[in-house]
């Protein structure tokens with residue numbers, strides 16, 4: 494099997510080469526993201542392996558089909574960027590990596606939260622300049638605060654365990670509630686109204702784009718923090734920026750951004766960025782942005798490469814595709 498991996502970095506190559514020792518596939522690595530302009534690079538490949546900011550729409554599927562691609566093996570949990578129904582109707586199944594390390598993402602969301610509420614980014618910059626003043630660095634305890642968890646799947650549940658460890662009251666919203674001890678399920682409006690921290694752990698779907706918008710932001714406490722490690726388009730970024738400017742919200746930590754494609758995972762330090770909303774968000778003292786790195790741990794990268802290649806193996810052997818997107 495020949496596999497074309499798109500949007501790859503050195504750490505992807507390292508972990509895929511390692512996992513591929515067992516499989517011996519012919520892997521070609523491309524820096525380029527998979528989209529209409531680059532789909533032709535899949536020529537001769539049996540499998541394409543896109544990442545989170547690739548665009549696998551109908552046009553791309555048409556090219557992949559024409560070039561003989563038989564399987565789309567996402568190396569991510571999310572699959573909002575692939576038209577999997579259209580691909581399947583063209584005889585190309587889509588598989589993904591549903592779980593690699595939910596802890597990696599959940600822990601990153603708390604790293605962001607702690608950095609935000611304890612003003613660690615400001616403290617770090619100060620001490621590097623030998624400024625040991627504490628003025629302006631007063632934070633809040635998480636203990637006793639209410640954590641609103643939106644989406645109680647694998648990552649949400651890992652986050653719930655961490656929140657409970659901090660002694661937080663946990664409120665949750667999920668259209669498919671589970672039995673989780675110490676968690677109060679409620680509707681989204683109540684969760685937004687009562688939470689001191691709102692953290693998103695649900696997939697982006699056709700129904701929940703901009704679930705955090707001007708209206709829902711106005712329901713939140715003006716001291717509340719919002720954390721997003723899921724998908725950028727869950728939040729209306731312009732509405733968030735307005736709420737931050739008008740001090741109607743305490744702060745935000747974002748590992749994902751709705752227009753991140755083409756910006757995140759690249760070095761723009763020479764040119765700057767043309768996205769004014771993102772630039773303004775980055776400039777806010779109570780905002781922390783990371784570049785979609787929630788998954789970026791050694792454990793998660795190893796699991797991603799291993800599961801992706803075992804997905805390909807199942808396909809090669811004509812087995813039931815355990816991780817098919819349906």
Ligand code: NAI
Nearest residue numbers: 570571644645646647648667694695696701722723787788
């Ligand atoms: P999961 O499938 O285990 O859980 C998702 C949960 O969200 C399910 O319980 C589902 O019922 C719930 N849900 C669906 N629609 C909802 C809605 N409108 N409101 C509230 N809950 C809703 O998925 P998992 O593994 O926990 O991942 C969650 C998301 O995290 C992924 O879809 C992906 O977008 C994101 N992610 C981000 C990463 C990063 O590096 N920042 C890495 C991996 C995943």
